[in-house]
Amino acid sequence: MCDMYSIDMSLTQALLGLLAVEPASGYELTKEFEGDLGQWAWQAAHPSVYPELVRMAERGLVEVTQEGPRRRKTYAVTAKGREELRAWLQAPWGQGVVRNEQVLRMFLLEALEPEEAATALRDVIEYAERNVSVLREHRARREAVPPDGRDALGQLAAEYGLRQYQAMHDWALWALDHLNRRRTAPST
Structure with missing residues (x-):
């Protein structure tokens, strides 16, 4: 137990x-x-x-x-x-203890002025792009060698990370576009 x-x-x-x-x-x-x-x-x-x-x-x-x-x-x-x-x-996958600094920052972006938030989002985009690039290189190196049991499972974790950073990148692009549209929308 x-x-x-x-x-x-x-x-x-x-x-x-x-x-x-x-x-x-x-x-x-x-x-x-x-x-x-x-x-x-x-x-x-x-x-x-x-x-x-x-x-x-x-x-x-x-x-x-x-x-x-x-x-x-x-x-x-x-x-x-x-x-x-x-x-x-x-064991069944549950919520567990969540402490994700990146998601916390996303929740709190509205505390910034619009241009500061846009700068922060551009930083997120660059950060995610770097990590996607590193993980793609990592995946390519791992695929070049026949995996043993541990490496095969490591590939699963690396693929999860790659997809997570790709999602972060896509979200930040969307959020930046959303922020820009809100800033340029005519006031009612």
Whole structure:
């Protein structure tokens, strides 16, 4: 049975997912969060990863399988950890905890003067275009190599990100057009 889902729980799930692929040290896990995972899906800093691994070990979700030089520990997911990860992945998709800075800014754009809002929307367009471009390049590189199990699933996440940024781009174009039409519409 899965525990309550929260922001902290998502770090647990991210770590369980990474460790389900292969055992890793805290340092290696932190590096994963500094790469694609942190850029596109879930950010976790070094100070949060290590304490979470300790809590997960105390709960029996992971175990230390090896202790190397300089007390470097290698963690592996346990059967209980795999069970919890599977339950979380198969649980019905719900609202969850939402904290999306971009959407919050969209909600609050009307607090700006029209020209400031237009500038902000042009920034959103450029931001989304850059991310679409990066993800398309990422997709092309991944398609050039035969995927293993992890890469195949990574492609699903990358495609989600690509479509999300494309939608953001399209929305910002629409919003800029909408704003411009409102500014030029005759007053009644």
